[in-house]
Amino acid sequence: MKKIKEPSETKFYPQKQNAFTIVLLGFLILGLLGARVVECDIVYQAINCRKHSAVLTDFGAKGDGVTSNTAAFRNATAQLSKFGSDGGAILIVPPGKWLTGSFNLTSNFTLFLQKGAVILGSQDISEYPLIEPLKSYGRGRDAPGGRYISLVFGTNLTDVVITGENGTIDGQGAFWWDKFRAKELNFTRPYLIEIMYSNQVQISNLTLLNSPSWVVHPVYSSDVIIQGLTIKSPVDSPNTDGIDPDSCTNMKIEDCFIVSGDDCIAVKSGWDEYGITVGMPTKHLIIRRLSCISPDSAVIALGSEMSGGIQDLRAEEITAYNSESGVRIKSAPGRGGYVKDIYMRRMTFITMKYVFWMTGAYGSHPDEGYNPKALPEVKNINFSDIIAENVTMTADLSGIKGDPYTGICVSDAIINLSPNPKKVQWNCTDVSGITSNVGRPPCDLLHDKSIESGCDFPNDVLPIDEVQLQTCKLASQQISH
Incomplete structure (x- = not known):
C-alpha cells in the first residue's frame, strides 16, 4: 500500500510556492475589486417578489458618506425599470452611508x-429639483409656488415597495430647518418619502430620521400598506409630521413608533378651495398599534387640510407618551369637506395636555380665494376604551357656530388628572353627542347615557386587510442584474 504522507512530511518548493501565492493573491484582488458587497441571503415580506436584482454598487455608488451617489441612484432605478414587465426588479442598498439627492x-x-445601510439626504439644494404644488393645495405648504421634490419620490406607479432589514433613511433635516426658521427658503421643503398617484404601495421595516418636513406622504394613492417604521425627529423640529395619508383610499398603518416635532399621524385631503375642487377624500384608513411621542402636537390629527373629506378611519391599540393631545380634529370656515365615520378604541395616553381636542377655528388658508361660507361637516366621531394618566384637561371641543360637530360619542374612559389640572375639564361649544362611563361629569352638550356596547366600531373587513404579503427569498449568489 502506498504510504500517505503526514502533514509534517509534505514538502514545499519555494518557486512553486511563490507562484501559487501570486496567483492566489491575484484572484483575491480581482475578487475584491468585483465584490458584490451582499454576502448573505435576503428574506423579506412584500406585496410582490422580484425576478431581477442588482446592488447599488453595480452603478458606481460609494458608501463613504461623502461621495454623492445621486447619479447612481437615478441610473439604477432607470435601468431596473426595464424589467417592469418581466417580473420586476429589486435594488439592494448594502451596509454603508450612501449620500444622495432626490431620486425617483x-x-x-x-x-x-x-441592515447597516444608511441613505443620507444631500444638503446640496441643487440635487432637489422643483416640482409643481399639489393640485389639492394650490401652493406649497411652506410658501407660495412650487416645492422641492422629496428625497425618495414616485408618481403614477403600480406595485412599489420600500423596505429592508431596518435600514435607515436620514434626511439630515437640520440644514433645512435652519433655513426655514431663518426664512431663507422661497419654496416648500422636501419630504423624506412621497408617493403620488400610485397603487399597491408598501413602506415597511425602516428607520426614518430627520426629515426636512413631513416624513412619509402618500398622496392621491390607493392600496397602501405602511408597517414597522421607526420615525424620529427632534421634538422641536418644524412640521415633521410622521405619516400623512393625503387623499388616499384603502390604506393601513401598523406597528409604527414615531417621535415627532408635529403630529405623529396627520390625515389630510387638500386645502380649502383647491381641495374642494379636486375632491379626493381619504377613506377606509386603518391605524393599529401606533406608539407616539409628540409634546407639541397630536397623536392622531384629522386635518387641518381636510377639504376633500375624511371618512371611515379605524384606529385601535394606540399608545402615546408626553404628547399634546390624543386625538385632534382641526378645521375652519372655508375648508368645506367633511370628517365623518371616525372610530377609535383601545387607546392609552400617558402625560397629555388634552385627551380630546376639536377646533373649528384652525384658520390658516392658502390664499384669499377661499369661500368663508364653505363649512365642514363633522359627524359620527366615536371614541371608546380609553385610559389616560397625568392629564391636564380631558376635552376641549369647539365646533363652528351655525355648523356644530354632531354625533360625538365617548365611552368607557378612565381619565386620571395631573397634579395641576385645569379647573374646567370639559369645554364644549357647538357640539352634540353622548358619553357613557367616563368618570367625572362631562359637558352638558354631550349627554350622559348608558351604552352597553360602547361607541360604534365597525366589524366588517376592509379590502386592505385582506392583502397577504409574500415571503420573498434572494440568495446572495442570485443577486445580479
Missing part, C-alpha cells in the same frame, strides 16, 4: 435597505 422610484420595483 419606478413600477414593479423594490428598494431594499440592508
